[in-house]
Amino acid sequence: MTAPPAAPDPAPTRRRFLHQATAAALAGGAAVQGAVADGPAPAGEAFQPYGQPAPAEAGVQRRIGLNHRGLDTNGAAWTPLEQLDGTITPNGLHFVRNHGGTPRIDPAQHRLRLIGRVRQPLQWSVDALLRYPRRAQQAFLECAGNSSAGWFEEPVQRPAGLVHGLLSGAEWAGVPLALLLDEAGVDPQAGWLVATGGDAGAMHVSVPMALARERGLIGLFQNGERLRPENGHPMRLVLPGLKGVLWVKWLNTLEASDQPAMARNETARYTEPLPDGRVRQFAMRMDVKSLITSPSHGQTLPGPGVHEIRGLAWSGHGAIRRVEVSVDGGKHWTEAPLDAPAQAHALSRFRLPWRWDGQPALLQSRATDDRGQVQPAREALLAARGRGGFYHYNAIVTWAVAPHGAVLHSYGQDGFDAF
Numbered sequence: 001m002t003a004p005p006a007a008p009d010p011a012p013t014r015r016r017f018l019h020q021a022t023a024a025a026l027a028g029g030a031a032v033q034g035a036v037a038d039g040p041a042p043a044g045e046a047f048q049p050y051g052q053p054a055p056a057e058a059g060v061q062r063r064i065g066l067n068h069r070g071l072d073t074n075g076a077a078w079t080p081l082e083q084l085d086g087t088i089t090p091n092g093l094h095f096v097r098n099h100g101g102t103p104r105i106d107p108a109q110h111r112l113r114l115i116g117r118v119r120q121p122l123q124w125s126v127d128a129l130l131r132y133p134r135r136a137q138q139a140f141l142e143c144a145g146n147s148s149a150g151w152f153e154e155p156v157q158r159p160a161g162l163v164h165g166l167l168s169g170a171e172w173a174g175v176p177l178a179l180l181l182d183e184a185g186v187d188p189q190a191g192w193l194v195a196t197g198g199d200a201g202a203m204h205v206s207v208p209m210a211l212a213r214e215r216g217l218i219g220l221f222q223n224g225e226r227l228r229p230e231n232g233h234p235m236r237l238v239l240p241g242l243k244g245v246l247w248v249k250w251l252n253t254l255e256a257s258d259q260p261a262m263a264r265n266e267t268a269r270y271t272e273p274l275p276d277g278r279v280r281q282f283a284m285r286m287d288v289k290s291l292i293t294s295p296s297h298g299q300t301l302p303g304p305g306v307h308e309i310r311g312l313a314w315s316g317h318g319a320i321r322r323v324e325v326s327v328d329g330g331k332h333w334t335e336a337p338l339d340a341p342a343q344a345h346a347l348s349r350f351r352l353p354w355r356w357d358g359q360p361a362l363l364q365s366r367a368t369d370d371r372g373q374v375q376p377a378r379e380a381l382l383a384a385r386g387r388g389g390f391y392h393y394n395a396i397v398t399w400a401v402a403p404h405g406a407v408l409h410s411y412g413q414d415g416f417d418a419f
């Protein structure tokens with residue numbers, strides 16, 4: 001399922017990258033005309049106890065998609081990835097995947113119970129948990145159904161966030177799960193932790209005990225503030241690198257068990273046939289993946305010249321080691337620097353200046369993680385996983401740039417077929 005190793009850097013071509021990006025190459029400042037008279041501004045607005053985005057940014061919103069017509073509680077609100085930068089999703093724009101709506105939970109009444117194969121079943125109130133030691137870490141959260149439109153025969157023409165936006169990045173703070181497991185004395189034979197949330201969806205999933213112990217948090221804070229209601233207030237499971245469905249929201253029960261629950265979300269869902277007749281089940285980690293967020297579908301390049309290609313890369317298996325970018329549909333690749341050293345299970349932001357000559361271009365990014373996993377080409381993913389898939393789509397995404405600057409989604413393999 002891995003793509004071939006990166007080709008050596010190409011000889012200069014018309015569409016070559018700027019290897020030595022300089023501010024001069026990107027310079028777009030306009031000359032100041034005449035004298036500048038900046039008098040004092042009139043008195044401004046009063047203080048606000050909780051700040052809001054600038055009015056001019058009011059159009060930056062999650063996009064809501066429902067799974068069943070007329071039922072407004074099962075579906076998702078997608079993060080507008082193409083309108084954001086950096087690696088942290090503002091809390092109001094973090095994606096939401098709900099199966100039964102956001103419950104109204106009174107945090108004063110809420111309890112977390114740890115039961116099953118334990119020496120002593122225990123329960124905690126929110127206040128009790130707030131007294132425990134905490135850890136904060138950046139992690140991406142991705143639904144295993146993210147990017148599932150990639151399995152379609154034809155490339156869907158939708159904004160990046162409406163195809164890949166069941167993905168967000170946040171800094172999560174909470175109580176290490178290992179502390180609670182040890183306090184209750186989990187039986188060493190209990191290989192699974194079955195988690196349940198307090199919503200109408202009655203979410204019920206099984207997490208391997210070793211992973212829960214190694215990386216699990218009882219998440220209480222999201223980007224510095226307490227969780228938002230739709231993201232699990234007052235507490236949720238935080239399992240960096242693992243598929244979103246395991247991050248149970250409104251968490252109220254953890255049951256140590258010697259077997260998985262075989263719940264709906266690990267049998268009828270999140271499980272799929274492979275071409276060789278076997279079935280893929282309990283695929284816990286999110287595979288290595290990347291996406292160019294700009295330029296991307298729906299945007300229009302204002303004209304030839306230097307543009308910054310920007311994107312996100314992440315892997316549930318570790319940290320991103322390398323991101324390569326191609327502007328010719330994968331014939332040549334150039335490494336795109338990351339903004340900051342990559343952290344395991346967190347989003348990385350990559351950028352590369354590109355001089356667009358006004359000709360058709362096929363933009364792609366390809367991520368490699370520190371386990372050596374390489375994001376596959378679409379054909380390679382289809383060959384490995386067949387056509388019975390829906391989850392865990394992590395193939396390279398192609399954006400086609402038309403001569404007039406419009407950007408479309410493309411499957412890329414037939415050259416500039418989008419036009």
Ligand SMILES: Nc1nc2c(c(=O)[nH]1)N[C@H]1C(S)=C(S)[C@@H](COP(=O)(O)O)O[C@H]1N2
Nearest residue numbers: 095096097098099143197203231244245249
């Ligand atoms: N209780 C509960 N937990 C849940 C869900 C849910 O519907 N109910 N959805 C799951 C799924 S499928 C995903 S992808 C993540 C999404 O988390 P978010 O809504 O905070 O983005 O939560 C998971 N936890």
Ligand SMILES: [Mo]
Nearest residue numbers: 143144244245
């Ligand atoms: Mo999900």
